[in-house]
Amino acid sequence: MNELIIYNSLSGKKEVFEPITDGFVGLYVCGPTVYNFVHLGNCRTFISFDMVFRYLQHLGYKVRYVRNITDAGHLENDAEEGEDKIAKKARLEQLEPMEIVQKYTVDFHETLAKFNNRPPSIEPTATGHILEQIDMVQKILKKGLAYEVNGSVYFDVEKYDNEALYGELSGRKIEELKAGSRELDGQDEKRSPLDFALWKNAKPGHIMKWQSPWGLGFPGWHLECSAMSTKYLGDQFDIHGGGMDLKFPHHECEIAQGHAATGVKPVRYWMHANMLTLNGKKMSKSTGNTLLPNELFSGENDVLDKAFHPIVVRFFMMQAHYRSTLDFSSEALIAAEKGFHRLMDAVSLLPDLKTGKTSSWDIDDWIKQCYQAMNDDFNTPILIAHLFDAAKFIQSVNMNQATLTEEDKSKLIEKINAFVFDVLGLKLIEESQGDELSTVMELVLELRQKARENKDWTTSDAIRDKLNEAGILVKDGAEGASWSKE
RNA sequence: GGUCUCGUGGCCGAGCGGCUAGGCAACGGUCUGCAAAACCGUGUACAGCGGUUCGAAUCCGCUCGAGACCUCCA
Numbered sequence A: 001m002n003e004l005i006i007y008n009s010l011s012g013k014k015e016v017f018e019p020i021t022d023g024f025v026g027l028y029v030c031g032p033t034v035y036n037f038v039h040l041g042n043c044r045t046f047i048s049f050d051m052v053f054r055y056l057q058h059l060g061y062k063v064r065y066v067r068n069i070t071d072a073g074h075l076e077n078d079a080e081e082g083e084d085k086i087a088k089k090a091r092l093e094q095l096e097p098m099e100i101v102q103k104y105t106v107d108f109h110e111t112l113a114k115f116n117n118r119p120p121s122i123e124p125t126a127t128g129h130i131l132e133q134i135d136m137v138q139k140i141l142k143k144g145l146a147y148e149v150n151g152s153v154y155f156d157v158e159k160y161d162n163e164a165l166y167g168e169l170s171g172r173k174i175e176e177l178k179a180g181s182r183e184l185d186g187q188d189e190k191r192s193p194l195d196f197a198l199w200k201n202a203k204p205g206h207i208m209k210w211q212s213p214w215g216l217g218f219p220g221w222h223l224e225c226s227a228m229s230t231k232y233l234g235d236q237f238d239i240h241g242g243g244m245d246l247k248f249p250h251h252e253c254e255i256a257q258g259h260a261a262t263g264v265k266p267v268r269y270w271m272h273a274n275m276l277t278l279n280g281k282k283m284s285k286s287t288g289n290t291l292l293p294n295e296l297f298s299g300e301n302d303v304l305d306k307a308f309h310p311i312v313v314r315f316f317m318m319q320a321h322y323r324s325t326l327d328f329s330s331e332a333l334i335a336a337e338k339g340f341h342r343l344m345d346a347v348s349l350l351p352d353l354k355t356g357k358t359s360s361w362d363i364d365d366w367i368k369q370c371y372q373a374m375n376d377d378f379n380t381p382i383l384i385a386h387l388f389d390a391a392k393f394i395q396s397v398n399m400n401q402a403t404l405t406e407e408d409k410s411k412l413i414e415k416i417n418a419f420v421f422d423v424l425g426l427k428l429i430e431e432s433q434g435d436e437l438s439t440v441m442e443l444v445l446e447l448r449q450k451a452r453e454n455k456d457w458t459t460s461d462a463i464r465d466k467l468n469e470a471g472i473l474v475k476d477g478a479e480g481a482s483w484s485k486e
Numbered sequence B: 001g002g003u004c005u006c007g008u009g010g011c012c013g014a015g016c017g018g019c020u021a022g023g024c025a026a027c028g029g030u031c032u033g034c035a036a037a038a039c040c041g042u043g044u045a046c047a048g049c050g051g052u053u054c055g056a057a058u059c060c061g062c063u064c065g066a067g068a069c070c071u072c073c074a
Helices: A040-058 A085-093 A097-114 A127-142 A157-163 A174-180 A223-233 A244-262 A293-298 A310-318 A330-352 A363-375 A380-398 A406-423 A434-453 A457-469
Strands: A005-008 A013-016 A024-029 A062-067 A146-149 A152-155 A196-201 A217-219 A237-243 A267-273 A276-278 A326-328 A472-477 A480-485
Touching: A005 A267, A024 A040, A024 A223, A040 A062, A040 A097, A040 A237, A040 A267, A040 A276, A040 A293, A040 A310, A040 A406, A062 A223, A085 A097, A097 A293, A127 A146, A127 A152, A127 A196, A127 A217, A127 A223, A127 A244, A152 A244, A157 A174, A157 A244, A196 A244, A217 A223, A223 A237, A223 A244, A237 A244, A244 A267, A293 A310, A310 A330, A310 A380, A326 A330, A330 A380, A330 A406, A363 A380, A363 A406, A380 A406, A434 A457, A434 A472, A434 A480, A457 A472
Parallel strands: A024 A062, A024 A237, A237 A267, A276 A326
Antiparallel strands: A005 A013, A146 A152, A152 A196, A196 A217, A472 A480
16 A cells, blocks of 8 residues: 655645654644634534544554644734633623633534544643643743743744744745734834734733733733643644644744744644635635534525535535635535435445455455545545445446455445545434334335336326425335435 | 735536546436436536647646635634
8 A cells, every 4th residue: 555645734745644653643733712603614624634533543543633722812913902802702792701612612512523523632722721831931931032021922033033944834934024014013012023922911801811920911822732732742743734824823833932942843744724615705704704504504594505414514525625725605515415425325235235256346456546545645535536436336236237246345345434434424314304204104105006006107106296395205216115305 | 015826628626747537417328107216328628828848737937817824713
């Protein structure tokens, strides 16, 4: 089998993946700030990395997957007088800040569970790691790469840039950044507009604050990820993921902080998932161009024509590469939904296939191609194309137009299940209408069969058409009729 | 304005120097009482204009168009 190749945002190239410790992978992904419901764009990133997590596990790696919950509300903007996002929401909803955090953390977990995401190995919170963050600030201060002003501590970007290289991830040069940055506010404490806060002094009235060597305050924008990834994965770890929009400045600052504090660059492979768009534009909380998962599942929204099952949405996302933007539309989702059902029908059919003395298809070659697709930077769309080839073959065997040996059948079952369920994280959508409907349908189809035997086509067609109108699809197969809900 | 992506057949979406991507839709066929489903077959698509090359959707340049980042956002 060929090697796993990952596109590393740091080098801008595909690189062979070599973990620091054989057989183990440290994976860190930036989690959400829990001050609002997660929208589908947020979900896409977490679903993408869930797939990465799953595939690494499938390959046999022991993966420690750390994803933070940002529950310390960072400021709304970089200016001196920003308002804490969680505190602001708490004021608007008349709740304690930690009630806000709890409410949206629960929503986040529930939503990702619907998408069949596996929970991360560790899900640390920012407020639970204030000491680690303070510790990291002190380390950076000791190295002389940060300075304190009025109870706040700022990272000295220019000084760091002299020794290391600031901007290597985002391809930015410090001179260009300086030229492009706005005028400083008159009372800004920062020496340079590029500097960023490691620790902020809490103004009177600021709710979420902690005691520190520099007085009462709260951690800076980017610090928590560095502190927590270092604590749980070490000074240097294998993969750091996140949304494309976090590349600059968030991840750039993480590199600078981590490097400054520990002396080594924190991450070997940087992975960035691309944006989910709606009407061709990035989904974004601040612009309101969003769709919430529950609006999608219920169909209660102005954007799409109907409701969609979370697993169908997951499949839709897997049909695009994680590094490409993906646009959300009814048409595209309906197409994905139909394809999904065709694939799952074949998967369900597989265990019942008859076997013979020969196989008319090269299963081993197919398996090889599936791994090749995934090993090439997690190319799920190509994997899915191969899965459809298999679906076609399964149907052919079912119709006695192709053959399959017992041995190949078990191989096929093993790998189809591995790729469809373990790696892509799909699952069969249960027709959960309960036994009542099933009993009724059994009776109806029985009556219809009687009519058909009597060649009473008027009655049998009427039953089928009426059921169809009610959203129940009747399919006449060789072994009798079956039904499914639309 | 700066930095960087992307523009593929009716729609979605891979590919990224030569070899059928795939899904949905459409059309023809097999099957069926008729349908549906399933299966078989059918598309000479790569924004435009130049260039490099034996050969370009794929590399280079320009033009047009879309988007992301440069302020919190996955």
